Amino acid sequence: MIIDIHGHYTTAPKPLEDWRNRQIAGLKDPSAAPKASELRISDDEVRESIEKNQLAKMKERGSDLTVFSPRASFMAHHIGNFETSSTWAAICNELCHRVSRLFPENFIGAAMLPQSPGVDPRTCIPELEKCVKEYGFVAINLNPDPSGGHWTSPPLSDRHWYPIYEKMVELEIPAMIHVSTSCNACFHTTGAHYLNADTTAFMQCLTSDLFRDFPTLKFVIPHGGGAVPYHWGRFRGLAQELKKPLLKEHLLNNVFFDTCVYHQPGIDLLAKVIPVDNILFASEMIGAVRGIDPETGHYYDDTKRYIEASALSAEDRHKVYEGNARRVYPRLDRALKARGL
Ligand SMILES: [Zn+2]
Numbered sequence: 448m449i450i451d452i453h454g455h456y457t458t459a460p461k462p463l464e465d466w467r468n469r470q471i472a473g474l475k476d477p478s479a480a481p482k483a484s485e486l487r488i489s490d491d492e493v494r495e496s497i498e499k500n501q502l503a504k505m506k507e508r509g510s511d512l513t514v515f516s517p518r519a520s521f522m523a524h525h526i527g528n529f530e531t532s533s534t535w536a537a538i539c540n541e542l543c544h545r546v547s548r549l550f551p552e553n554f555i556g557a558a559m560l561p562q563s564p565g566v567d568p569r570t571c572i573p574e575l576e577k578c579v580k581e582y583g584f585v586a587i588n589l590n591p592d593p594s595g596g597h598w599t600s601p602p603l604s605d606r607h608w609y610p611i612y613e614k615m616v617e618l619e620i621p622a623m624i625h626v627s628t629s630c631n632a633c634f635h636t637t638g639a640h641y642l643n644a645d646t647t648a649f650m651q652c653l654t655s656d657l658f659r660d661f662p663t664l665k666f667v668i669p670h671g672g673g674a675v676p677y678h679w680g681r682f683r684g685l686a687q688e689l690k691k692p693l694l695k696e697h698l699l700n701n702v703f704f705d706t707c708v709y710h711q712p713g714i715d716l717l718a719k720v721i722p723v724d725n726i727l728f729a730s731e732m733i734g735a736v737r738g739i740d741p742e743t744g745h746y747y748d749d750t751k752r753y754i755e756a757s758a759l760s761a762e763d764r765h766k767v768y769e770g771n772a773r774r775v776y777p778r779l780d781r782a783l784k785a786r787g788l
Pocket residue numbers: 453455519625669731
């Protein structure tokens with residue numbers, strides 16, 4: 448079985464975006480603000496948006512199940528206040544839930560949280576619990592920078608975040624550490640802000656003793672871990688100078704990397720540097736990089752091809768495709784077992 452742990456509903460029907468634009472307009476002119484109930488998207492529209500896009504590509508490329516969350520760049524936690532994010536997150540999560548109900552064999556949900564800059568993350572817990580307990584979601588996306596590129600929140604190791612971690616541990620769900628749109632002109636959203644955040648999150652974990660407080664907490668760092676695998680020597684050396692344990696003991700029981708690296712040498716390096724138990728298959732399809740690589744003639748985000756062509760043994764490939772995901776996402780494992788898989 449091939450599990451893609453990183454997919455977003457980037458192809459949601461147009462009324463969703465229209466509703467969001469009205470919600471944003473309503474921040475200036477409350478008379479323009481829509482009610483949540485004004486958004487109407489039929490099951491047929493949801494079905495079509497998936498069948499023609501993500502599901503078609505999954506079948507074509509040969510993956511079976513995608514952990515599916517709302518479009519990351521649309522989370523835009525910096526817009527409005529907690530109420531704004533709360534209504535928006537509920538709508539987006541409910542849509543992903545509908546996808547998972549319409550295509551139960553191919554999609555399972557991960558939640559976006561109603562984060563808002565300067566607001567206690569504890570306020571996200573009711574939405575988180577609803578998604579896990581009522582919708583059967585198996586993970587969350589946690590934005591370490593709800594300000595959208597200005598980094599006004601404390602680091603992930605700060606007690607500020609602990610209420611979320613306590614709930615994650617209790618519910619046995621991992622978090623993908625995933626920022627959203629950059630509203631800082633210095634950082635391109637998917638080319639800089641995403642990769643900066645991946646690297647930053649890893650370093651925040653490295654300099655802290657977060658996982659001493661939460662030995663079973665699990666973070667998935669997407670986009671191949673940003674700059675982390677490429678600079679593994681630097682991180683090992685910094686940990687040594689900080690008198691931290693070896694990275695393997697210090698972080699690798701808790702931190703995992705996905706395979707959203709869009710060329711062969713990148714995947715080869717990831718597989719060589721990072722222990723195979725910490726690598727999870729993902730493509731983030733259909734996402735930031737949608738083109739075809741003229742050097743290979745294949746889509747950049749067809750990441751399965753790189754895994755297949757890597758030096759990983761058959762046993763290791765099984766870990767990357769399925770085994771590791773079932774270990775890091777215990778609720779996913781249980782959902783599969785309940786289906787006899
Ligand atoms: Zn993503």
